[in-house]
Amino acid sequence: MADWEAVQASLVAHNQDHLLKFLPELDEGRKAELYADIRGVDFARLGRYFAKARQSLSNCQEKKDELLKPLDSSIYGSTARDTAHSTRWADTGLRVISENKVAVLLLAGGQGTRLGVNYPKGMYDVDLPSGKTLYQLQAERIVKLQSLAASQSDDKDVTIPW
Known part of the structure; x- marks a missing residue:
């Protein structure tokens, strides 16, 4: 129990005591896991990092505001209303x-x-009717773009590395 009291005192000292809010609802196994997790965190160090980040943010706020200006309309646009530009792009x-x-x-x-899988999400079967993964769909789009670009040029050896 003394260990929990030390953990609680440390959390209070670092304004993190909310981490124990649901402690009474946990069984002994979960309490032990929570205790181990909390003991593995250096709250003093995190507090220093947080204070440094806040200080850095407050120091540079004026500088950022001075640099922020509206974008010139020549560098952005909408394809929704401008088919001429869309075609050109x-x-x-x-x-x-x-x-x-x-x-x-x-x-x-x-x-x-x-x-629940140990591989990248892009390989996950999302139950599409085609059975294709997200990676495969993106790969097919890239291959299609290569084909379209090759059909509009003399060079038939078009490759988009990815």
Whole structure:
């Protein structure tokens, strides 16, 4: 019990005592897990990091505000209302793809442990009628873009690395 009292005192000292809010509802096994988890955290160190981050944020707030300005309308647009620009952008995109100047970086969001699998989420079967994974769908889109770009250029060897 003395150990729990020391943990509680440490949590109170670091304004983290809310972590014990549901302690009375836990069985002994869960209490032991919680105790081990809490004992593994250096709250003093975290507090220093948090204070440093807050201080850094307050120090640079004025500087950021001074640098923030509205974007010039020449560098953004909407494809919803401007088919001429959409067509030009699509043509430009296919041209640079055909020149092998485009690559794809596919960020998949990490492991699927919350889904109950030990492989990337992009490989998870999401029960599509086709049975395809998210990775496969993206790969097919990339292959289609390569094909479209190749059909609009003389060079038939178009590759989008990914």
